[in-house]
Amino acid sequence: MAEKLRAGVIGCGFFAENHLAAWKHIFGVDLVAVCDLDAEKAKSAASRYGVPEAFSSAVEMLDSAKLDFVDIATTMRSHKALVSLAVERRIPTIVQKPLAPDLAECLSIIGMCEKAAIPFMVHENTRFLNPVRKVKDILSSGKIGDVTFGRVAFRTGHNIYGKQPYLAQEDHFVILDLGVHMLDVARFLFGEAGRLYCQSQSIKPGIRGEDMATIMLDHQSGMTSVVECSYASPIDPDPFPELTLQIEGMRGSLKLDAGYRLSVYADGKAEALDVSPTLYPWSTKPWHGTQESVLRIQQHWVDCLRAGTPVETSGADSRKTYALVFGAYDSACTGKAVTPAY
Ligand SMILES: NC(=O)c1ccc[n+]([C@@H]2O[C@H](COP(=O)([O-])OP(=O)(O)OC[C@H]3O[C@@H](n4cnc5c(N)ncnc54)[C@H](O)[C@@H]3O)[C@@H](O)[C@H]2O)c1
Structure with missing residues (x-):
């Protein structure tokens, strides 16, 4: 595995700020691309976090950014479609909670990743x-x-x-x-x-x-x-x-x-x-507890990805x-x- 892992984030809204700040903090991760349907949000995130490329299409980002993993920080109704794009390209994937609006869709997302045997983690930071x-x-x-x-x-x-x-x-x-x-x-x-x-x-x-x-x-x-x-x-x-x-x-x-x-x-x-x-x-207080937990779960993902070991909040666990x-x-x-x- 390369010295630095190339990471991309999809969704540059309210909570993604914590993901982005944590990725910039983690040694051995290069945040190379961000994506949001709202191009202005993607550009703003890229300029504030020093990310070289901003996309408004997840397909374009996943096809061109040569990612070692993707972190999906959008709301739940977009998760299944975005995970399936990552699975088709065999890109290890993190997804924010809640995974999906109903149990069948949660199980379908988990099943897709298991079938493709790609590393997968629900971003369950608490x-x-x-x-x-x-x-x-x-x-x-x-x-x-x-x-x-x-x-x-x-x-x-x-x-x-x-x-x-x-x-x-x-x-x-x-x-x-x-x-x-x-x-x-x-x-x-x-x-x-x-x-x-x-x-x-x-x-x-x-x-x-x-x-x-x-x-x-x-x-x-x-x-x-x-x-x-x-x-x-x-x-x-x-x-x-x-x-x-x-x-x-x-x-x-x-x-x-x-x-x-x-x-x-x-x-x-x-x-x-x-x-x-x-x-x-x-x-920033009073968010520092949550922000530290985001940093810790993302560091955990990186450590497991490098070691080839299972993450705590894997698909099997999240089920x-x-x-x-x-x-x-x-x-x-x-x-x-x-x-x-x-
Ligand atoms: N762990 C926590 O403590 C915590 C706290 C708050 C929110 N969250 C979770 O974070 C997720 C995001 O919430 P938020 O409040 O940041 O939402 P948000 O609406 O502020 O941001 C979501 C962003 O995703 C973008 N987006 C949606 N579909 C997309 C697609 N297909 N491609 C690219 N971009 C797309 C939207 O344009 C938007 O900018 C939710 O699932 C929420 O439950 C977690």
């Missing part, structure tokens, strides 16, 4: 957040013993529609947009779930889909977790954009509060840890996350607990 990694280390060390209960919560009243107006128009909203991250974190920390139950609510007037969801998971280890997602919670101070955690084990417990404060209680002793993310020259996401919709719709379709 499990790479500094506090989540620190909590995973503590759980793996056995410090709080076997886990009996976990709560993964992201509740906010922040106006997320300012930067992402399209979210107000989705029939499937908070579980697919935000729940996907929280369910992936629950899987990452607690392992697979055999059964789940979900209740969803639509609170904010004018929003098409659900903006609040509470999901209870019965994990194969025997523990229970509760995943809470809300874009309709008037809270002060608002923890946005941070998630919070409460985890109980046989020997102790831990709690992640807003402000990156992690409290660990084990064997009768309490400890307070600061799990703040790194602030890079290109990152399980999306089984929970769409299982939650089934449960909310039927009012019954469901077994995820792994």
Whole structure:
């Protein structure tokens, strides 16, 4: 493999800024091309990030830029068509979450990449957040013993529609947009779930889909977790954009509060840890936690691509996350607990 990997990004919108800044930061990656249907957005991204070529056609970019991989940072309805262009050219591919609007389309994207045997990763960055990694280390060390209960919560009243107006128009909203991250974190920390139950609510007037969801998971280890997602919670101070955690084990417990404060209680002793993310020259508070997680997942991709090893959020792994996401919709719709379709 070449000394420097030639990377191209498709989609130069709101969240792609984080991808672009992270690619520029990663040693051994040459960001050689960007593409957006809106040529002005592509040109602007190219000039701000020092990228030599800007395209308004994904086909033209994929045919001419000699990429070692492509990073698709568009919204979900474009993913299947864009991934199939990359698959036809056998270009290793990263795709932003949510992968697709329904389970069949998610599975079709994953299946295409598996059939072509190209490296593929869903850009599921939340499990790479500094506090989540620190909590995973503590759980793996056995410090709080076997886990009996976990709560993964992201509740906010922040106006997320300012930067992402399209979210107000989705029939499937908070579980697919935000729940996907929280369910992936629950899987990452607690392992697979055999059964789940979900209740969803639509609170904010004018929003098409659900903006609040509470999901209870019965994990194969025997523990229970509760995943809470809300874009309709008037809270002060608002923890946005941070998630919070409460985890109980046989020997102790831990709690992640807003402000990156992690409290660990084990064997009768309490400890307070600061799990703040790194602030890079290109990152800005309060987004620095997310920005660091984007850098980490993209570095992970590069490391795995070079080593020929599987990524954490591969197609096979993501199948399980999306089984929970769409299982939650089934449960909310039927009012019954469901077994995820792994
Ligand atoms: N991981 C996170 O924390 C996080 C946060 C926000 C958004 N996201 C995800 O990022 C994705 C993008 O969201 P966004 O808010 O940046 O959207 P956006 O609408 O701001 O940007 C998407 C861009 O893609 C371009 N585009 C669409 N189809 C294209 C095509 N076929 N070829 C080239 N360009 C195309 C659009 O012109 C637009 O500029 C979404 O899937 C969203 O869920 C993730």
